[in-house]
Amino acid sequence: MSYSGDIVKKLAEQGYRMTPQRMMIASAIEASDGHISAEEIYAQVIIKYPQVNISTVYRTLELLKQLGLVTDTDLGEGRVRYHPVGKGHHHHLVCQECGGITDLDEIVLSPLKTILLRQYGFSADLRHLAIFGRCKKCSQ
Amino acid sequence: MSYSGDIVKKLAEQGYRMTPQRMMIASAIEASDGHISAEEIYAQVIIKYPQVNISTVYRTLELLKQLGLVTDTDLGEGRVRYHPVGKGHHHHLVCQECGGITDLDEIVLSPLKTILLRQYGFSADLRHLAIFGRCKKCSQ
DNA sequence: TTCGTAATTGCAAAAGCTTGCAATAACCCG
DNA sequence: CGGGTTATTGCAAGCTTTTGCAATTACGAA
Structure with missing residues (x-):
C-alpha cells in the first residue's frame, strides 16, 4: 500500500511537529479497515504508548480533518468513524x-x-x- | 398557522398518552422559528412546568422523529436542532x-x-x- | 549541543446526549 | 368514580466529545 505513511509525510510537509502521539495515531488510522473510531484508535495506541491521552486523539483527528487527510462520518452509532482520504471515497x-x-x-x-x-x-x-x-x- | 397543535393531535391519534410534558414540548417546537435545540425547548418548558426533566425532552424528540413529525439536523454547532415537519422542508x-x-x-x-x-x-x-x-x- | 519559543500534550472539568431503573400517572374498564 | 395496567417520567450515572490551562517537548537558531 503506497498510501501508508502519507498522513505523517503530509503533516511534516506542512510544518507540523512530529510527536510520537501523532505518528502512532496516524498509523492506526492508516492500518485500519477505513472506519475506525476515536476509542479504537486510542485503544491501539495506548498499547505501545501508555501515556497518550484520549483528548490528543480527538485533537489530532480534528487537525487531520481540517487538512483534508481524513473524513469523519456519523453512521448513527453514537460515535463518529474516521476514514483516511488516501483509501478512496x-x-x-x-x-x-x-x-x-x-x-x-x-x-x-x-x-x-x-x-x-x-x-x-x-x-x-x-x-x-x-x-x-x-x-x-x-x-x- | 393551521399546523399549530398538529403534533399533539397526531400523537393522540396514534394512541400515545397526552402528558403535560409532551404537550408543552410539542408547542415549544411548533412556536419556534423552526430550528430549536433541546436545551432551548427545555428552557422554555421549565418556565411553566418546573419539574420537567431534560431527558424527557430528548425522549419526546426521539419519539416525534420516529413518527416523522420532526426532523433533526446537525448544523455543526455541537448541538442538534429540531424542525417541525409541518413547517415545510x-x-x-x-x-x-x-x-x-x-x-x-x-x-x-x-x-x-x-x-x-x-x-x-x-x-x-x-x-x-x-x-x-x-x-x-x-x-x- | 544547548537554549528559547511556541506548538502540543495531559489533566480535569464540562457540554450534549443516552440509558437503566424505580416511581409516577394517563387511560381503559368496570 | 375508583382501580389496575402499563406507558411515561425523573433521577442519577454513564458515554462521547470538547475545552481551558498549566506542564511538557519538538524544533530552529545560536
Missing part, C-alpha cells in the same frame, strides 16, 4: 429500520456537487456521507 | 470557513432521492440535510 446508505449499511459509489453524488457549485457557488464536501432512510427489504 | 449549505448558512430548496435533492430509490431500492430521508463545504465568498 465512498458513501453509505444507512437503514434506520434494520441498521443495515450499503456502500455507495462516489459518482452517485457528483451531479449534486456540480449543481451546488454552478447554482450556488458552493463547493460541497461530499466525500464520505451517511444517508439515512429505509432499505429495500425494510420498505416492503 | 428545506436544506442548508454550511460553510466550514465562515460559518455562514445558505438555505436550499427541497427540490435540489429530489433527483438524488429518485436515483437512490430506482438504483438501490433505498428510500432516503432527505428532508432536512446539512451539507458542509465552502461558500462562494470563502472559495475565492
Whole structure:
C-alpha cells in the first residue's frame, strides 16, 4: 500500500511537529479497515504508548480533518468513524429500520456537487456521507 | 398557522398518552422559528412546568422523529436542532470557513432521492440535510 | 549541543446526549 | 368514580466529545 505513511509525510510537509502521539495515531488510522473510531484508535495506541491521552486523539483527528487527510462520518452509532482520504471515497446508505449499511459509489453524488457549485457557488464536501432512510427489504 | 397543535393531535391519534410534558414540548417546537435545540425547548418548558426533566425532552424528540413529525439536523454547532415537519422542508449549505448558512430548496435533492430509490431500492430521508463545504465568498 | 519559543500534550472539568431503573400517572374498564 | 395496567417520567450515572490551562517537548537558531 503506497498510501501508508502519507498522513505523517503530509503533516511534516506542512510544518507540523512530529510527536510520537501523532505518528502512532496516524498509523492506526492508516492500518485500519477505513472506519475506525476515536476509542479504537486510542485503544491501539495506548498499547505501545501508555501515556497518550484520549483528548490528543480527538485533537489530532480534528487537525487531520481540517487538512483534508481524513473524513469523519456519523453512521448513527453514537460515535463518529474516521476514514483516511488516501483509501478512496465512498458513501453509505444507512437503514434506520434494520441498521443495515450499503456502500455507495462516489459518482452517485457528483451531479449534486456540480449543481451546488454552478447554482450556488458552493463547493460541497461530499466525500464520505451517511444517508439515512429505509432499505429495500425494510420498505416492503 | 393551521399546523399549530398538529403534533399533539397526531400523537393522540396514534394512541400515545397526552402528558403535560409532551404537550408543552410539542408547542415549544411548533412556536419556534423552526430550528430549536433541546436545551432551548427545555428552557422554555421549565418556565411553566418546573419539574420537567431534560431527558424527557430528548425522549419526546426521539419519539416525534420516529413518527416523522420532526426532523433533526446537525448544523455543526455541537448541538442538534429540531424542525417541525409541518413547517415545510428545506436544506442548508454550511460553510466550514465562515460559518455562514445558505438555505436550499427541497427540490435540489429530489433527483438524488429518485436515483437512490430506482438504483438501490433505498428510500432516503432527505428532508432536512446539512451539507458542509465552502461558500462562494470563502472559495475565492 | 544547548537554549528559547511556541506548538502540543495531559489533566480535569464540562457540554450534549443516552440509558437503566424505580416511581409516577394517563387511560381503559368496570 | 375508583382501580389496575402499563406507558411515561425523573433521577442519577454513564458515554462521547470538547475545552481551558498549566506542564511538557519538538524544533530552529545560536
